[in-house]
Amino acid sequence: MSDYTVRTLRPDEHRAAVDLFRSTLHVVPTTDETWKLSERMLQPGRTLGAFDTELIGTARSFDAEVTLPGGARAGVAGVTGVGVRPDRTRRGILTGLMRTQLADIAARGLPFAALRASEGVIYNRFGYGVATRSRGYEIDRRRAVLRPDVPAGGQVELWSLDTALERLPALYESLPHTRPGMMTRPPYWWPGWERHAREATSPVVTAVHHGAQGPDGYVVYSVERKHWNDPAVLNIISLQTATSEASTGLWRYVLGVDLVDTLRAEERPLDELPELLFTDIRAVKDTGGGDELWLRLADVPAALAARSYAGEPVVLEVADPVLDGNSGRYRVAPDGVERTEETPDLRLGVDALAMIYLGAWRPSQLAAAGRIQPVAPSSLERADRLFATPVPAWCGTHF
Numbered sequence: 001m002s003d004y005t006v007r008t009l010r011p012d013e014h015r016a017a018v019d020l021f022r023s024t025l026h027v028v029p030t031t032d033e034t035w036k037l038s039e040r041m042l043q044p045g046r047t048l049g050a051f052d053t054e055l056i057g058t059a060r061s062f063d064a065e066v067t068l069p070g071g072a073r074a075g076v077a078g079v080t081g082v083g084v085r086p087d088r089t090r091r092g093i094l095t096g097l098m099r100t101q102l103a104d105i106a107a108r109g110l111p112f113a114a115l116r117a118s119e120g121v122i123y124n125r126f127g128y129g130v131a132t133r134s135r136g137y138e139i140d141r142r143r144a145v146l147r148p149d150v151p152a153g154g155q156v157e158l159w160s161l162d163t164a165l166e167r168l169p170a171l172y173e174s175l176p177h178t179r180p181g182m183m184t185r186p187p188y189w190w191p192g193w194e195r196h197a198r199e200a201t202s203p204v205v206t207a208v209h210h211g212a213q214g215p216d217g218y219v220v221y222s223v224e225r226k227h228w229n230d231p232a233v234l235n236i237i238s239l240q241t242a243t244s245e246a247s248t249g250l251w252r253y254v255l256g257v258d259l260v261d262t263l264r265a266e267e268r269p270l271d272e273l274p275e276l277l278f279t280d281i282r283a284v285k286d287t288g289g290g291d292e293l294w295l296r297l298a299d300v301p302a303a304l305a306a307r308s309y310a311g312e313p314v315v316l317e318v319a320d321p322v323l324d325g326n327s328g329r330y331r332v333a334p335d336g337v338e339r340t341e342e343t344p345d346l347r348l349g350v351d352a353l354a355m356i357y358l359g360a361w362r363p364s365q366l367a368a369a370g371r372i373q374p375v376a377p378s379s380l381e382r383a384d385r386l387f388a389t390p391v392p393a394w395c396g397t398h399f
């Protein structure tokens, strides 16, 4: 491990941290113009810097809330902006940043941290696990003929970018968070959306669905076409709805946009199945999915107690290599969670706990892969039932 220190950065050091992060992603530094937006993405007091003779690594987080199985919401630190200068990598700098950051998140009383990972090999060691998975698909517009029984849907209205920037935060907040893993979007999140929309090479369009009670869903998209005669792709950037009427209304709208050959969506819920709307079920092709939200239980007892369960109790023995206070045995049951000295049913790391926590993976699947050690194999069935969720977990918020 090299000689370095980690500390919280002052606001006047934020731009250097953002530019360092961008350089680790091979992206050009901010300009004075783009910095005006980027600086609003940083929650004061939440950006860490690692220094030897100068700034060599950074990581930051912002406060949000995540929806849990059962519908409760809990505090989560959205971790982002993680990077180490390429001439200082593989010397433990990220390890120092992660340890400091997780200790700080736990000390703030946040039960969870969460992130989107640039690579799949980095974050398990710090106790993060893949807690939501997503689906990508493409729709062949010409084959996507709606079945006659598809509900009509309401009116759809376009919002200009300025109107969207003003009104989307409240609309997003008003829509129900029906899936475990969905996150609130605090003021630190929206400037990133604005930057993306303003820097995009094709217009970013917001179409809002109006139901009987007013706006109840929206789709954000852009259409990309390389040359005039090339096929055009409508990329769905965001699609959030409160009702199935809003959903079918917005599908009718995007399928009706002219000069489009293909509709493409990525990072969508596993149970979002537009093919059910079409006369030809093969109008939709899977383009692959993958890991979406990586979750970290920063306060294991508080996190375990915050979600709902069904079935019979299970005793977990959790090992946390970073926040040792979390290690121990927990009796998890629908009527509550408590620390215990009882013999464990299952032994698992805190990263595997994150993988089962929102229901994305069954404990028996992780046990089959050696990621969970059942003390008694029959306990796996109980654990599968206890952690199961009726709808697949999905986050839908990129950060």
Ligand SMILES: CC(=O)SCCNC(=O)CCNC(=O)[C@H](O)C(C)(C)COP(=O)(O)OP(=O)(O)OC[C@H]1O[C@@H](n2cnc3c(N)ncnc32)[C@H](O)[C@@H]1OP(=O)(O)O
Binding pocket: 024, 025, 079, 080, 081, 082, 083, 084, 085, 088, 089, 090, 091, 092, 093, 094, 095, 096, 115, 116, 117, 118, 119, 121, 122, 125
């Ligand atoms: C939430 C987000 O912001 S995701 C974005 C993450 N950032 C990036 O991908 C930018 C490009 N990459 C980087 O900046 C750096 O390589 C980082 C931040 C991923 C890793 O930083 P480092 O300081 O090199 O990590 P550190 O030395 O602490 O590594 C800890 C362990 O993880 C391993 N590791 C870290 N990164 C990687 C990687 N990309 N691939 C494989 N192994 C890795 C190290 O080998 C080490 O293993 P060990 O404990 O067995 O020796």
